[in-house]
Structure formats: C-alpha cells, structure tokens
Amino acid sequence: MSVTEPPLPARASLPTDDAVGRVALRKAGRRLIPLLALGYGIAYMDRVNISFAALQMNRDLHFSASVYFFGAGLFFVSYAACEVPSNLLLYRVGARRWFARIMLTWGLLAMGMMFVRTPLEFYVMRFLLGMAEAGFFPGVIFYLAQWFPVHMRARAISRFYVSLPLASVLTGAIAGALLDLQGKAGLAGWQWLFLVEGLPAVLLSIVFLVYLPVGPAQAKWLTEDEREWIIHNLSKSATGDGHGLNFGRALLDHRVWQISLVFLCMLTCSYAYTFSVPLILKTITALNNRDVGFLVAAMSVLGAPSMILNAIHSDRSKERYFHVVIPFLLMCVCYLIGGLSTAPLLAVPALAIASISYYALQGPILALATSFLHGRSAAGGIAAMNTVGILGGFLGPVGMGLAKDYTGAYQPGLLMLVIPSLVGAATVFMMRSQAGTKGPSAA
Numbered sequence: 001m002s003v004t005e006p007p008l009p010a011r012a013s014l015p016t017d018d019a020v021g022r023v024a025l026r027k028a029g030r031r032l033i034p035l036l037a038l039g040y041g042i043a044y045m046d047r048v049n050i051s052f053a054a055l056q057m058n059r060d061l062h063f064s065a066s067v068y069f070f071g072a073g074l075f076f077v078s079y080a081a082c083e084v085p086s087n088l089l090l091y092r093v094g095a096r097r098w099f100a101r102i103m104l105t106w107g108l109l110a111m112g113m114m115f116v117r118t119p120l121e122f123y124v125m126r127f128l129l130g131m132a133e134a135g136f137f138p139g140v141i142f143y144l145a146q147w148f149p150v151h152m153r154a155r156a157i158s159r160f161y162v163s164l165p166l167a168s169v170l171t172g173a174i175a176g177a178l179l180d181l182q183g184k185a186g187l188a189g190w191q192w193l194f195l196v197e198g199l200p201a202v203l204l205s206i207v208f209l210v211y212l213p214v215g216p217a218q219a220k221w222l223t224e225d226e227r228e229w230i231i232h233n234l235s236k237s238a239t240g241d242g243h244g245l246n247f248g249r250a251l252l253d254h255r256v257w258q259i260s261l262v263f264l265c266m267l268t269c270s271y272a273y274t275f276s277v278p279l280i281l282k283t284i285t286a287l288n289n290r291d292v293g294f295l296v297a298a299m300s301v302l303g304a305p306s307m308i309l310n311a312i313h314s315d316r317s318k319e320r321y322f323h324v325v326i327p328f329l330l331m332c333v334c335y336l337i338g339g340l341s342t343a344p345l346l347a348v349p350a351l352a353i354a355s356i357s358y359y360a361l362q363g364p365i366l367a368l369a370t371s372f373l374h375g376r377s378a379a380g381g382i383a384a385m386n387t388v389g390i391l392g393g394f395l396g397p398v399g400m401g402l403a404k405d406y407t408g409a410y411q412p413g414l415l416m417l418v419i420p421s422l423v424g425a426a427t428v429f430m431m432r433s434q435a436g437t438k439g440p441s442a443a
Contacts, residue, residue, distance in 0.1 A: 021233060024226035028147045031221060033159050035211065036140050039103060041163030042200050043136055045171045046110035047075060047129070049197050051275045052175035053113075053190035055282065055289050060188055061117065069401025071122040072275045076267075076393030078130035083387040086135025087142065095143045098135070100209035105132035107201025114191040138386040145370045146215050149233050151315065157370075158311030158363030165303030165359050168274075171197070172297030175278075176290030256381055258431050259369045262324070263389020265424035266365070269331060269417045270358055272396030277351060280410045284342050299352040303359035311363025320371075321432035323364035327357040328425035332418050339415030365428075392420070 050057070050072055058068050090098040109129045116122045140160060148156040178196055179189035187195070213219040216230040277299075282292050314323040334354035338347050369385055396417070403413035 020225050020229045024222060024229050025148065025152065027221060027226070028216075028219070028230070029156065029159065031219075032144075032147065032212070033156065035207070036143070037160045037163035037166075039099065039201075039204055039208065040137060040140060040160065041167035041170070042204060043103070043106065043133055044164055044167045045197055046106060046201060047133065048168075048271075048274050049110075049171055049175065049193055050113070050126075051278050052171065052179065052289075052293060053193050054275075055190075055278060055292070056179055056182070056188060057116075057190040060190070061119075061122075063119065063122070065404040066401045067119045067122070069275060069397040069404075071119070071126045072401075073271070073394035073397035074123055075126045075130035076271070076390045078127045079134045079393070080130075080387045080390045082131050082134035083138060083390065084384055087138050087382065090135060090139045090142070094214045095139065096209060096212040096214055099139065099212065100205045102133060102136045102139075103201045103205035103208060106136075107198050107203075107205065110198030110201060111195055113194040113198070114187070138382045141366055141370060142382050146234065147230060150367075150371055151318075155308075155311050155315050155363070157366045158307050161362050161366070162304045162307050164362070165300045165307065165355075168300035168303065168355075169297045172293040172295070172300060174293075176288075176293035179289045179293075253372070253381075255372060255431065256385060257388075258427055259365070260385045260388035262365060262424050262427050263369075263385055264392045264395075265328075265420035265427070266358070266361070267389050267392030268396040268399075268420045269335070269354075269392075269424075270396070271393040272400045272413060272417055273351070273354065273358075275397045276400050276404075276410055276413065277355075280338075280351070280414075281348070283410065284347055285344050295348075299348075299355055302352070302356050306356045306360040307362055310360040311367075314364040314367065320364045320368045321428050321435075324361045324368070324428045325425045325432075327361035328421050328428070330354070330357040332421035332425070335414050335417040335421060339411045339413075339418070342409075342411065368431075396420075 050068075054063075054068055057063065058065075063071075086098075086102075106129060109125065109132050113125050113129070116125055141157065144156050144160060174197075175193060178193040181187070181192040182189035184192065216222060216227050219227065222230070278292050278296055281287065281295055282289075285292070285295070287295065310323055310327070314320055331354045334350040334357065337350035338354070341347050341350075369382060399416055400410070400413035403416065404410055
C-alpha cells in the first residue's frame, strides 16, 4: 500500500487565498529545501571527492588514468540500474524513511573507500556506492513536485540544487587540508579525505528520519488551510496532457526520451569535467594540492548565483528552452578553448565558464522535466530520465581516461565534450519547435 500523500477530509470549500499560499510555500521552502540541499550536497561530495583523492591515490595505488576514470564512472552504472526501482520504492514507503536509508548506506560505503587497495576493490566499492545512492536526486525532484506548483518549480529546484556548486566549493576548500594529513595516525591523506567526508551522511540520515514529513498532509507546521491550499493548487497546476498513475504511458511520451537524451549529454560533460578538473588544473598550473583545491572552489563559487538567477529569470519569463540552450552553447565554446590551449590564462577561465554554464541550466531543464508528468508516473518518469542521463557519468569519465592514456594529455578529452554540448542544445531547441512558442510552464 502506498504511503504517499493521502487525501484530506472533504470540506465545503478549498482555500484559494493567495496570502495563505504564500505563507504555506514560504514555510515549505524554509523547512524543506535547506535540509534536502544539505543531503544532496553531501551526496555529491561523496561521489566526486575521488577527483581530489586521485592527486595522491593514483600514485600510491599505481592506478592508470583508465583504471581511475573507469572506477569513477562505474558508480553511475549501478546508480542507473537501481534508479527507477529506488524511486518507485520511495513512492511506496515514503520519502522520510527512504532518504534516510539511502544516506546511511552511502555514508558507510563512502567511508569504506579508505580501505581500497587494488583496482578490483576500487571498482567494487564505486559500484556499491552507486547502488546505495541511487534514487536520491530524482526522489528529491519528485518530492519537491509534491509541494511547489509548476510556475514556482524552477526556483524551488534551483534553491535545492544550489547545493551542487556549494558542495564543490566545500570539497575544494577542505580537500587540500585533508590531503595534507598524510601520515597522521598511519593513514594516507586520501584515506583521511574519504573518512571525514563520508561521516556527515551517516549523521544526517538520522535527521531525515526524524524531521522530514512524507508530504503536505503530514506537515504539522502547516495549518489546515495551508495544507489544503498546497494540495489543491498542485492538482490545478498539473498540465492537462500530463500522465497520472500510468507509468507505462509516461514512458511512451517522446518528451521523456528527449529530456533523457539532454540529461545524457549534460552529465557526460559534467562528470568528464568534474573527475578530471583537479588533475587538469594541477597539470597546466603546476600548483600544489591545496592551491588546486582552492582554485576549484573559486571556480565553483559563481555557479550558485548563476543557477539561482537563471532559474528566477526562467520562471518570471515563463520560458524554459533558451534558458537551457544558451548555457549548452557556452559550454561548447569553453570546451573548445580548453581543448585547444594549455595556457592558464585561456584554459582556466574557459573551464570556469563551462562549469558556471552547466550550473545555470539546471533549474530550467529540471522544471521542464517535471512539467508534463504527475502522480506515480512522475516518480517513475523522472527516474527513467535520470537513469538514461546518469549513464553519461560513465561515458564521460571513461572517454576522458582513454583519451588521456592514448594521447598523454587531457585536451583531446575536453574537445570530445563539444559533441554532447551541441547535441543537448539541438535537442532542446527541437523540443521548443515541437511545443511552439508557449513554454510548458505557462501551460
């Protein structure tokens, strides 16, 4: 039996006062988004901190670029395989318990990465970490769709998803200090990094289990009118051609597969970049590990305002497509510059702008993905899109590793990222042509 949103008792009239809605959504945003953002930020940190660990780990364990990047990408194979089942289980058992389970298991496995010694152990641990974390991100997107109407969703998603650049800032800022603990208590610096950065997920799992409501009907900090306003207005904001409980029908919608392709292109670029950028920066700048970490953190700082501002403008203008296409094209130009030049004065700003552009497109594309699905089909449909997309987290790093081993440089791998950037932009532009000039947020 599903434990998701039960119906409220019928009343003679439903609250329609905008003042009630503003208060209700402000409460939801204040109480839910920071906690969800903290959870995803820690998850992202634990999945990508090997990019900094690699500065020491690859040398200590004699990992080649292909071994490292294959292990980095293997996380996303198991993640993709478990994505839809995990999100359907979330729909069935409730967000609070499922999110807590995800965080507990991934936190323990993230800490366990400190015991890796061989390529096989590295592969197994990354594979298990992907299984453990599967479903958290699409689960949060589905969960937020149960609280915020379509016209406010890009802002809500971007305020949650701003944890991604902030997690990159935090990871870069502390990675160098943790790597400098080399030899303390008999542990290598990269082992300290895995140990310290995995612990917060375990602790946060308890907070989620105690604090997070299943949905608006269970939120004790909302008044009865506020609960009814959210549920009633979410029902009204569902688009007329959206799919209800028919998960199979959702998978037949061509828009699901178009957005899946966009996610694939987006994440191919993102994780090829993320898992290699500390190594690239160390190579072209000759900085030490601590300074490389601070440089990555500085490059990520601007990602947060770009994400928020692009999402706000997308909501206010009721336009999604160009708010995605333009960042994709900027990424394309920046990968081209970074792939053709190793001069720090050209390559470093290009890599920074590519990162900022990636963050900027998140709110609009995720709002677009939730604009035509609702109910159980939203849980499964969002997970299906993310399942296809997350395979880019395997393809991108593996391609980067092979390019590095065959050419001896990272620049050919950056040049390869021009292709998915262009395909992503072209797909979204085609979706705009099919939909006409009226964006889905205005539907």
